[in-house]
Amino acid sequence: MMHKLFSNYIEKILKSYNCKNILEIGVYEGATTIEILKWCSKNNSNLTSVEPMGWSGNIPEKYKAAHNDYGCINPRFLSGRINKKFQNLWTVKKELSLNYLKKEKKKFEVVIIDGDHNYFTVKNELESLKKNLADNYCIILNDVYGKWSRKDQYCDIRNIPSEFQNSKKQGVMSAIEEFLDANHGIKVGSLTTADLIINEIKYMRYKNILDKIKGCLRIFRMGSDNFMLDTFYDKYLNTDLKDNVQILKNKKTKNFFLILTNKDYGLGIITNKLEIITKDFV
Numbered sequence: 001m002m003h004k005l006f007s008n009y010i011e012k013i014l015k016s017y018n019c020k021n022i023l024e025i026g027v028y029e030g031a032t033t034i035e036i037l038k039w040c041s042k043n044n045s046n047l048t049s050v051e052p053m054g055w056s057g058n059i060p061e062k063y064k065a066a067h068n069d070y071g072c073i074n075p076r077f078l079s080g081r082i083n084k085k086f087q088n089l090w091t092v093k094k095e096l097s098l099n100y101l102k103k104e105k106k107k108f109e110v111v112i113i114d115g116d117h118n119y120f121t122v123k124n125e126l127e128s129l130k131k132n133l134a135d136n137y138c139i140i141l142n143d144v145y146g147k148w149s150r151k152d153q154y155c156d157i158r159n160i161p162s163e164f165q166n167s168k169k170q171g172v173m174s175a176i177e178e179f180l181d182a183n184h185g186i187k188v189g190s191l192t193t194a195d196l197i198i199n200e201i202k203y204m205r206y207k208n209i210l211d212k213i214k215g216c217l218r219i220f221r222m223g224s225d226n227f228m229l230d231t232f233y234d235k236y237l238n239t240d241l242k243d244n245v246q247i248l249k250n251k252k253t254k255n256f257f258l259i260l261t262n263k264d265y266g267l268g269i270i271t272n273k274l275e276i277i278t279k280d281f282v
């Protein structure tokens with residue numbers, strides 16, 4: 001699904017952050033990967049992808065092996081397209097994200113998390129990534145909205161400690177919430193209520209405003225206990241988004257959490273440079 005968001009969101013983010021080092025967790029058939037590789041080749045950047053599955057098809061041998069007994073697929077968007085230029089800028093780690101992150105010291109401006117969509121994995125990916133974030137960073141996460149945002153999916157449940165398997169706390173959004181609270185003092189609050197507000201605004205009353213920003217932008221300010229949604233929407237409904245961005249900037253806020261949603265998906269963004277992102281979405 002994430003590849004459908006490339007031109008609207010991901011590409012703009014890569015450009016805004018003047019991204020030189022990109023990390024992608026979860027490749028599957030390579031639909032997003034191929035777009036990032038194309039972008040990297042035009043912008044003198046490099047990509048590291050982490051994926052445990054083995055690959056068949058017309059792929060350079062060095063990328064094919066699987067991690068342990070993980071299955072094998074043909075990554076059809078990559079097959080026959082990995083030329084020398086792409087090979088020079090692309091590193092593939094055939095392992096589980098948490099094992100890889102334990103060892104990795106490199107810093108990344110943009111990290112795309114779309115691997116094993118469960119609370120345990122995402123929570124630990126976020127914790128482990130703290131040491132790998134460049135001065136201006138942006139973490140993009142999939143599945144933060146809709147029915148899967150609070151439901152665990154397990155690629156191989158044997159990788160999940162038993163106390164976290166199908167436990168009370170589930171889903172990517174629960175992991176993000178806990179991470180933001182513990183690390184940035186931000187309480188996202190009841191997203192159930194927030195979702196209702198957003199749906200009402202989006203589909204019934206303010207559709208034309210939201211169309212302008214290609215989705216719904218929710219902003220939570222980190223570094224305080226304030227749940228920013230109400231304030232944000234108060235302003236948002238009466239002014240335009242640019243004014244709100246300015247207000248947030250003036251408060252010297254340091255880290256932000258945004259959700260970009262439409263009825264099909266929710267893209268979560270954790271960043272310390274809100275203005276970099278919003279200038280492209282308003």
Ligand SMILES: C[S@@+](CC[C@H](N)C(=O)[O-])C[C@H]1O[C@@H](n2cnc3c(N)ncnc32)[C@H](O)[C@@H]1O
Nearest residue numbers: 002003026027028031032096097114115116155
């Ligand atoms: C939702 S798909 C990725 C889709 C891809 N990002 C796109 O836009 O088309 C999830 C991928 O993550 C991989 N995966 C599962 N567990 C993982 C882990 N622990 N670390 C890294 N990748 C993982 C799966 O094998 C699968 O290929």
